[in-house]
Amino acid sequence: MxxxxxxxxxxxxxxxxxxxxxxxxxxxxxxxxxxxxxxxxDVEVYGLPLADLEALLRRHGRTEAVGRSFGILKFAVPAGxxxxxxxxxxxxxxxxxxxxxVDLDPAIEPAEACARRDFTVNAMLMxxxxxxxxDFHGGRADLAARVLRHTSPAFDxxxxxxxxxxxxxxxxxxxxxxxxxxxxxxxDLGPLAPERVFAEFEKLLLQAARxxxxxxxxxxxxxxxxxxxxxxxxxxxxxPEWHPEGDVWDHTLMVVDQxxxxxxxxxxxxxxxxxxxxxxxxxKPATTRRRQGRxxxxxxxxxxxxxxxxxxxxxxxxxxLVERVVELVRLHLRPAEFHRARHRIRNGTIRRLALETNIxxxxxxxxxxxxxxxxxxxxxxDFPAGDWLLARAAELSxxxxxxxxxxxxxxxxxxxxxxxxxxxxALEEAYAAQLEGAFADLDGxxxxxxxWEEGADGKPAAPExxxxxxxxxxxx
Numbered sequence: 256m257x258x259x260x261x262x263x264x265x266x267x268x269x270x271x272x273x274x275x276x277x278x279x280x281x282x283x284x285x286x287x288x289x290x291x292x293x294x295x296x297d298v299e300v301y302g303l304p305l306a307d308l309e310a311l312l313r314r315h316g317r318t319e320a321v322g323r324s325f326g327i328l329k330f331a332v333p334a335g336x337x338x339x340x341x342x343x344x345x346x347x348x349x350x351x352x353x354x355x356x357v358d359l360d361p362a363i364e365p366a367e368a369c370a371r372r373d374f375t376v377n378a379m380l381m382x383x384x385x386x387x388x389x390d391f392h393g394g395r396a397d398l399a400a401r402v403l404r405h406t407s408p409a410f411d412x413x414x415x416x417x418x419x420x421x422x423x424x425x426x427x428x429x430x431x432x433x434x435x436x437x438x439x440x441x442x443d444l445g446p447l448a449p450e451r452v453f454a455e456f457e458k459l460l461l462q463a464a465r466x467x468x469x470x471x472x473x474x475x476x477x478x479x480x481x482x483x484x485x486x487x488x489x490x491x492x493x494x495p496e497w498h499p500e501g502d503v504w505d506h507t508l509m510v511v512d513q514x515x516x517x518x519x520x521x522x523x524x525x526x527x528x529x530x531x532x533x534x535x536x537x538x539k540p541a542t543t544r545r546r547q548g549r550x551x552x553x554x555x556x557x558x559x560x561x562x563x564x565x566x567x568x569x570x571x572x573x574x575x576l577v578e579r580v581v582e583l584v585r586l587h588l589r590p591a592e593f594h595r596a597r598h599r600i601r602n603g604t605i606r607r608l609a610l611e612t613n614i615x616x617x618x619x620x621x622x623x624x625x626x627x628x629x630x631x632x633x634x635x636x637d638f639p640a641g642d643w644l645l646a647r648a649a650e651l652s653x654x655x656x657x658x659x660x661x662x663x664x665x666x667x668x669x670x671x672x673x674x675x676x677x678x679x680x681a682l683e684e685a686y687a688a689q690l691e692g693a694f695a696d697l698d699g700x701x702x703x704x705x706x707w708e709e710g711a712d713g714k715p716a717a718p719e720x721x722x723x724x725x726x727x728x729x730x731x
Contacts, residue, residue, distance in 0.1 A: 274300050302361050340358070404432035538584075
């Protein structure tokens with residue numbers, strides 16, 4: 256892709272213009288990051304009208320006008336994509352991320368164009384042909400110091416930049432300049448569209464090796480004022496024996512960092528994992544109290560459901576994601592609870608847990624919770640409760656999905672049953688018996704059905720979820 260961009264840059268130069276890499280791709284090149292995604296190539300073109308640039312690009316690939324006032328041309332070929340744009344001036348016309356009037360002007364001087372960018376480390380240009388770096392605002396010095404600093408006072412015209420500070424601090428592992436934090440604290444984030452805020456959280460949680468760093472900067476920048484569920488964790492105490500690392504907020508930052516190590520690369524999985532790690536203790540501020548000299552948070556999993564739902568629903572309309580996160584928050588203590596009672600936990604109890612959630616994903620959240628602290632076992636990376644539950648679930652083949660019903664409606668119809676409520680009741684009873692280990696194959700299911708039809712003594716009944724069995728932990 257870079258070879259093609261250089262070829263296009265030569266044609267731009269022949270037409271009287273100049274092409275520069277700009278933004279994150281320049282920053283990452285100077286940082287020596289070899290994992291820069293070609294989809295992130297941004298090229299700014301000076302000295303060439305937009306129509307001429309578009310005609311030139313169309314000779315090489317597919318071009319689509321996108322962005323504010325169609326000032327960005329998305330260029331695509333089989334090898335990848337790049338965004339080509341003209342330098343522009345912007346003036347505020349209203350509140351929020353979209354309240355700007357854009358003036359495209361290929362004759363703008365590079366220094367003026369760069370001044371509109373968010374951070375100095377993103378405000379450098381690199382000549383596509385010569386590799387020369389133009390740095391008008393101290394970006395290289397801030398890269399060396401690992402600092403995110405706003406480029407100009409115009410920073411506050413776009414409130415989304417405060418969230419960009421959060422996610423870039425986490426992804427780059429940079430600190431925020433004190434004057435930038437002060438500026439951020441005075442910016443009204445209320446008018447921002449939820450989907451734009453969600454996108455910045457997604458970048459932080461899915462791309463940062465240590466997203467806790469970005470969340471710490473978010474707190475300093477005043478972001479938590481707009482997310483009261485997160486703010487409530489700050490200063491909420493925890494028992495020092497179990498949480499020597501500090502308050503609930505400190506613990507949560509460590510948990511999201513641990514969860515980041517478990518990301519799979521699957522977006523849906525990783526979003527649920529990371530948001531569950533962020534939200535898992537949102538119930539503690541409402542439940543934390545002192546009892547007999549100890550700090551406790553009874554029932555905080557259940558109490559965390561409402562604040563988790565409020566926080567997530569302000570960010571996204573993705574109902575499935577919200578429900579997955581709420582489910583993981585509700586159950587995040589279950590692995591430890593089961594492990595403490597492991598000699599009484601029956602196979603049916605494990606199978607029923609698989610009906611409620613993906614056990615493997617639940618253990619990931621619980622593991623992040625357990626390791627996100629500074630107790631000796633956490634520092635050693637030990638989480639025996641999760642290892643035990645995963646082993647039990649694997650033995651029962653329910654680590655990633657619940658058991659499939661063995662006895663189906665067609666089997667009852669073949670035996671002369673008629674469709675209706677009685678058939679449904681029989682299937683429900685059969686599945687409950689299957690979960691409890693009454694049978695493991697179709698022959699056993701049909702034998703069970705025969706007994707059930709006859710009303711035999713000892714007809715299987717479904718226990719309450721979480722019920723414990725014999726002391727040896729096995730019932731079949």
